[in-house]
Amino acid sequence: MESFLTLLLLLICVNAIEADCPDNWIKHSGQCYLFVDHTMLDWNDALNFCKNFESELAEVQTSIEENFLAQHVRQLGKGNGFWLGGSDIILEGEWMWMTSKTLLSMGYTAWMPGEPNNEGNNEHCLEIKWNSFLWNDTPCDQQRHFICERESRPGGDVVG
Ligand code: MAN
Ligand code: CA
Numbered sequence: 830m831e832s833f834l835t836l837l838l839l840l841i842c843v844n845a846i847e848a849d850c851p852d853n854w855i856k857h858s859g860q861c862y863l864f865v866d867h868t869m870l871d872w873n874d875a876l877n878f879c880k881n882f883e884s885e886l887a888e889v890q891t892s893i894e895e896n897f898l899a900q901h902v903r904q905l906g907k908g909n910g911f912w913l914g915g916s917d918i919i920l921e922g923e924w925m926w927m928t929s930k931t932l933l934s935m936g937y938t939a940w941m942p943g944e945p946n947n948e949g950n951n952e953h954c955l956e957i958k959w960n961s962f963l964w965n966d967t968p969c970d971q972q973r974h975f976i977c978e979r980e981s982r983p984g985g986d987v988v989g
Contacts, residue, residue: 858893859980860979862887863977865975865977872886885914887913894937911956914955914978916955917953944964
């Protein structure tokens with residue numbers, strides 16, 4: 830009985846330490862990610878969805894993060910891309926991560942060859958393609974899956 834209680838206590842503690850992402854979010858490198866693949870929204874609605882969960886559309890800083898996203902996008906996309914938090918809506922051709930307000934040109938990028946091409950002069954939002962995992966600019970009013978991202982908060986969502 831005593832060892833059972835010890836084990837129970839241990840499990841509760843471990844849970845409290847690890848449960849720093851909400852249920853159904855995936856933890857990676859100190860961040861929490863939600864891959865929304867059950868519905869599709871336009872870019873603005875997707876951003877608002879993320880904000881409702883104290884998160885933002887995902888911003889990609891490194892090839893490690895890109896590879897992590899790619900793994901999940903490949904499994905979940907089934908023919909549709911996912912919105913990321915990049916846009917050139919303010920100034921054509923100047924791609925910006927809209928939450929951190931950093932220029933993509935200052936950091937890591939993974940554009941598909943030939944992108945961004947601003948097809949029809951109307952492509953101002955950034956999707957990660959489901960099959961190549963690379964980036965394309967596409968009209969912001971299209972419907973896509975999307976990826977929300979927030980910092981993980983140690984002990985912040987304690988379930989234990
Ligand atoms: C489609 C769209 C465009 C993209 C081209 C690439 O037309 O997805 O955004 O640039 O394909 O061929
Ligand atoms: Ca394009």
